Amino acid sequence: MSPDRKYLLGGLLLLFGIPLLVIFFQMHNRPDTGPGSKLYRQHCSACHGQDGKGLRALYPPLSDSPYLIEKQALLVCLIRVGIRGSLVTADGSYNQRMPAFPDLTPGDLSQLVLYLQTRWGKTNQISSVKNVEQQLLLCP
Amino acid sequence: MTKKQCPRFSPEDMVRPPLSTAISVCLAALLTLLAGCSTENREPLPVIAKISSPYTFTDQEGQDISQQLFDGKIYVADFFFTSCPTICPIMKTQMLRVYEAFKDRNDVLLLSHTIDPVHDTVAVLHDYAQRLEVSASGWHMVTGPKEQIYETALLYGLGAAEDKNAPGGFIHSGSFCLVDRKSRIRGYYKGTEKEAVDRLIKDIRFLLDEP
Numbered sequence: 001m002s003p004d005r006k007y008l009l010g011g012l013l014l015l016f017g018i019p020l021l022v023i024f025f026q027m028h029n030r031p032d033t034g035p036g037s038k039l040y041r042q043h044c045s046a047c048h049g050q051d052g053k054g055l056r057a058l059y060p061p062l063s064d065s066p067y068l069i070e071k072q073a074l075l076v077c078l079i080r081v082g083i084r085g086s087l088v089t090a091d092g093s094y095n096q097r098m099p100a101f102p103d104l105t106p107g108d109l110s111q112l113v114l115y116l117q118t119r120w121g122k123t124n125q126i127s128s129v130k131n132v133e134q135q136l137l138l139c140p
Numbered sequence: 141m142t143k144k145q146c147p148r149f150s151p152e153d154m155v156r157p158p159l160s161t162a163i164s165v166c167l168a169a170l171l172t173l174l175a176g177c178s179t180e181n182r183e184p185l186p187v188i189a190k191i192s193s194p195y196t197f198t199d200q201e202g203q204d205i206s207q208q209l210f211d212g213k214i215y216v217a218d219f220f221f222t223s224c225p226t227i228c229p230i231m232k233t234q235m236l237r238v239y240e241a242f243k244d245r246n247d248v249l250l251l252s253h254t255i256d257p258v259h260d261t262v263a264v265l266h267d268y269a270q271r272l273e274v275s276a277s278g279w280h281m282v283t284g285p286k287e288q289i290y291e292t293a294l295l296y297g298l299g300a301a302e303d304k305n306a307p308g309g310f311i312h313s314g315s316f317c318l319v320d321r322k323s324r325i326r327g328y329y330k331g332t333e334k335e336a337v338d339r340l341i342k343d344i345r346f347l348l349d350e351p
Contacts, residue, residue: 047229057271099225
């Protein structure tokens with residue numbers, strides 16, 4: 001390869017490599033379009049945000065939420081029944097009412113829990129439809 | 141043969157989409173710059189209606205809030221309720237952007253009316269505002285007699301009503317209403333859309349330069 005050609009290739013790489021990298025990262029950050037993600041956008045993101053960061057001291061963030069760690073067995077009921085009163089997390093204490101979502105089916109809940117756990121949880125809770133149905137029986 | 145194969149895998153072919161993206165990014169940046177320069181030549185915002193509300197409400201600090209407080213000031217009005225499970229959290233996220241943009245100015249104010257005054261007492265609004273980390277000097281969250289609040293919503297051209305079938309029990313407009321220094325409505329912006337609120341912030345800056 002002649003030196004001229006090398007410079008040309010190097011130049012092209014520089015010229016187009018940066019936009020290519022930008023596009024690559026954009027594609028990786030694109031929100032996924034699975035059923036759990038869709039349910040999250042429909043029912044959760046208004047308060048907890050697209051990024052799950054919550055809203056200041058009003059709505060809690062989802063990463064490190066106790067309902068994704070030590071209270072994960074209560075997550076299905078939390079979504080189905082909602083919550084009133086105060087909620088204490090590592091980030092602070094919250095007192096807004098979380099609405100109930102009685103229309104979510106066990107299949108929806110299973111997809112949603114899987115999505116929440118994958119995106120913000122630390123453990124891989126098994127959230128099969130059968131598991132969800134069993135947990136729903138124990139809801140208040 | 142190599143001459144025939146080479147063009148098929150040439151870098152030019154592989155990078156065509158990024159090139160067009162790069163060009164559109166540059167164009168967008170250029171347009172933004174041009175838009176920034178041309179604000180002086182903008183058409184004035186339309187005058188939609190004059191607001192004169194006879195009512196006095198109470199804000200999160202327990203202060204009386206009447207129309208006179210907003211004389212000579214630009215403000216943005218909306219209607220919400222703190223336990224709203226649907227659009228209000230998005231509206232408040234967007235209104236926070238307006239708050240942050242103008243919190244150092246005392247001639248730009250925000251006015252949020254609760255349409256659920258039975259639940260949203262002064263104490264509830266105080267806690268809500270504190271959790272949003274906003275000050276009453278820039279953002280008044282007011283409560284008052286329900287009929288007066290609903291009448292005020294009509295004055296602003298923003299509908300609000302009780303509806304037992306709606307999530308949370310109320311329906312209301314998700315729009316923000318921009319009012320100028322002379323108490324005249326100058327625009328409506330969807331409080332759930334970031335782009336609309338970008339436009340609102342620009343229009344407030346534009347109104348600030350208006351004599």
